[in-house]
Amino acid sequence: MVAAESEERFRTLVLASSAIVWRADAEGTTAFEPGAWLAFTGLRLRDLKRGAEEWLEAVHADDRARVRAKWSAAVAASTTYVCEHRLRRKAGGYAWVVARAVPIVRDGVAREWIGMMSDITERIEIERAREQFMAVLSHDLRSPLAAISISADALQHLRLEAPYGVLVEEIKKTSKRMTELVQDVMDFARGRLGNGIPLSRKRCDLGEICAEIVAESLRIHPDRAISASTRGDLSGEWDRGRLAQMLTNLLDNAVTHGTDPILITLVGDDSEVVLTVANHGRAIPTAALGMIFEPFSHAQTGLHSKGLGLGLYIVSELIRAHRGTVTISSTDDLTTVAVRLPRV
Structure with a gap:
């Protein structure tokens, strides 16, 4: 009786706040509160195509791939999920929402997820x-x-x-x-x-670019332990200047927020080059990892910056322009940024 009354009060609060509450199992299969979903989107979940990702039909077509990728990455790593995207609105058009979810961890494993979507269109x-x-x-x-x-x-x-x-x-x-x-x-x-950062692609070698950036950083910070390790073919059709900018931002971030040694690793295979930048030091809070590549996020992540707080956001945009991917992980004593760049 008490549990039923508590659930009813919770449902009433959710509907009054225009938020959409949802759950997901350990595999990431989602289940939305149907009343709040209907009130916001005007869609009945049973009217959508069946499947674990049926709710993505209500997400703007231009945002779906990004939403799916972020959610999959959060589930795979059992980390907090934060994503801003457009969602169909009952009155027509799309609203901007922020979706957040936290894993419920038992014995070190995420058993389920509790999430909420909130309207942030005005913001x-x-x-x-x-x-x-x-x-x-x-x-x-x-x-x-x-x-x-x-x-x-x-x-x-x-x-x-x-x-x-x-x-x-x-x-x-x-x-x-x-x-x-x-x-x-x-x-x-x-x-x-706009349509993203423009590129001027030419054949170049990421290993050569890395050597130049490391040498420059050591001239500025001669007391730091910065090194690079390379293996395989590191060439591709990229924008040399933009990759130098990307590497500079990543290395500056490691020098500013991490401790030595700082190691850059480059490995080339048949289709791509994988770049990692690893530094020791205090771990980044799990809740902050989901927003680390968002602009002006240094206040929320605890990574205080002397600049505008755009460095890692620009890194992610430069990698996206090259059709690559970037991820970050942080343990008790090691933070690693991993970049995957297709050769073309």
């Missing part, structure tokens, strides 16, 4: 407006920054005496850093508002 619309503003602002900043950099180069050729020569060098460093931040914002805008 997404505000974020889109902010992103458009950032894109316009960063575009307008490029010209004056270029002028500052060119002027600093001209002054440096004059070989000014101290303290003016030192000031010119500081101006160059600062303008370079500001240019990198503006480029990050531009890449962010392309990823969120």
